[in-house]
Amino acid sequence: MSTYRDVSAGDGRSRLPIVLKSAGAGACAGAAAVYLLDPARGRARRARVRDQAAHATHEVRDGAGVLSRDLGNRGRGAGAALRYQVSGRSADDRVLTERVRAELGRHVSHPHAVHVTVEDHVVTLDGDLLAGEEERARKAVRRIPGVQSVVARWTPHLDPTGVPTLQGLGRPREPVPELLQQRWSPSARFMAGVAAAYALTAARRLPGPLSWVVRTAGVAVAARALTNLPLRRLTGINAGRRAVDVGEAVEIAAPPEAIWELVGDYSVFARVMPDVYEVRRSPDGELSHWMIKGPAGVPIRFDATETKRDEGKEIAWKSTEGQLIAHTGSLRLVDRGRGRTRVQVRLTYNPVVGAAGHAIARLLGADPGHKLRQDLARLKQHVEGEHRRRSAPRERPATVGA
Structure with a gap:
């Protein structure tokens, strides 16, 4: 008999969360019914819910179309990048000149101060640049498909003072990783959302402290992907006046x-x-x-x-x-x-x-x-x-x- 009571108590404890969930769901359903079926304002509220549902449907449909186009464009871009790495080595000197100039714009603050000459796939660089940018720019040019060697004849300067071509504000346009940008692309938001959902699901099988860490990270990534706002604007921390x-x-x-x-x-x-x-x-x-x-x-x-x-x-x-x-x-x-x-x-x-x-x-x-x-x-x-x-x-x- 005592064993039967223990088992019953155990079953009661296991059923308690289910009972609480059912009670909560019933309370929410009752509140929704009272809100929507109110004799005075129920009709306006139901109309507003229908309008919001229709708006959400249009948003989802438009978002799916944007995501589909973005994924297609990125797929074609990845294919073009692969072809660029494989067949780009056969480019002529004129094409290589344009590639070098474009790459210098990402790594040199004053690219107009550098003169580019390409002959038989050998790149010659003349002009002026800041000393802190020299090594990075040389390595970037050397990695361009089709470039056999780089001859750097430019003059590096520790300070732009007295150098006319280095005057004015300049900033190298370095590529920023997708996840570090202020606005994420539709593809990045989709992939981040999938990763966040997987992390929240997998967190259930992890130990307590690690599970909380993974869940917190998953919620943060999901909120970032859903709103497309930087975390500092989501939280208001160090966001200044712009959240x-x-x-x-x-x-x-x-x-x-x-x-x-x-x-x-x-x-x-x-x-x-x-x-x-x-x-x-x-x-x-x-x-x-x-x-x-x-x-x-x-x-x-x-x-x-x-x-x-x-x-x-x-x-x-x-x-x-x-x-x-x-x-x-x-x-x-x-x-x-x-x-x-x-x-x-x-x-x-x-x-x-x-x-x-x-x-x-x-x-x-x-x-x-x-x-x-x-x-x-x-x-x-x-x-x-x-x-x-x-x-x-x-x-x-x-x-x-x-």
């Missing part, structure tokens, strides 16, 4: 000068943006002091300095150092003619946890892009109302007849 980019535009039935009167001194922002409590400009106009609505309605104060002002056309600003949320922004007016103006606003900011925090905020309903569109709609309504009021003809007082 999330938000841009919107609206066309307003008013000339640029009428809009500039309202936005040029920031006075309109507190009237059309519910989250902006107050905006004050300093007497010299260089600084602006803001008080906005923060999390849980707690006011947040910050200072911003103007980085650009083109009267009647554009304003740009950035938060001063040490602010809670580092950001930059710009507002541009584009005259569309016939008394209409396009207002373009772009914000770049670094929220808590970077782009990951931005995604969580969107999931919880606090989407900065959506809020910006609403603010621009309110700006449009306010400016057009003010413009109509100011341009309406005033009634003349009635005159008493003699």
Whole structure:
């Protein structure tokens, strides 16, 4: 009997995770049903879900097409590179000259200062270059298919001072490995996603500490492949002011000068943006002091300095150092003619946890892009109302007849 109770207890413990999972799934299903079948807002919510599903379907279809084309192009490129290594050795001197010049552009900061001569597959290099680039450039030229030998007659210089051909800013255009680039290609994202999925699956069979390390790496690679953003922008660590980019535009039935009167001194922002409590400009106009609505309605104060002002056309600003949320922004007016103006606003900011925090905020309903569109709609309504009021003809007082 005691053995039976022990086995039953063991079975209960093994079944507990299944019961918890079932309860969680039931709770989620119930919450989804309440959300979608609400008598007041259910129809609008279901329509929004359908629209989002259709949008996601189009995105997946377009992404699959882009991935297919990218894989095909890379396959053809790999074949061409193989043919280049095999049959490239039979190239004539003219073709070799162009190949050498192209390769020097990747390894020399001032390639125009190097003169290339090719005769019977022997490359002669004259001119000037920096001493730190000499050995690397010589080895790169020697590796080109078809080059038999390299004669370096150039003059290496420790410093560009006094050398006219080495003046100006120059930077060698060295090839950057795919996974170290800011933006990954569709093929790289696909392969990284497959590798991340395999790592997450294989981590189950690894010991505890190693499993957590592999899972963390897999999640990081999956997030990088899914968003195509560098990890520093995803996490917000060492990303400066640029972790999330938000841009919107609206066309307003008013000339640029009428809009500039309202936005040029920031006075309109507190009237059309519910989250902006107050905006004050300093007497010299260089600084602006803001008080906005923060999390849980707690006011947040910050200072911003103007980085650009083109009267009647554009304003740009950035938060001063040490602010809670580092950001930059710009507002541009584009005259569309016939008394209409396009207002373009772009914000770049670094929220808590970077782009990951931005995604969580969107999931919880606090989407900065959506809020910006609403603010621009309110700006449009306010400016057009003010413009109509100011341009309406005033009634003349009635005159008493003699």
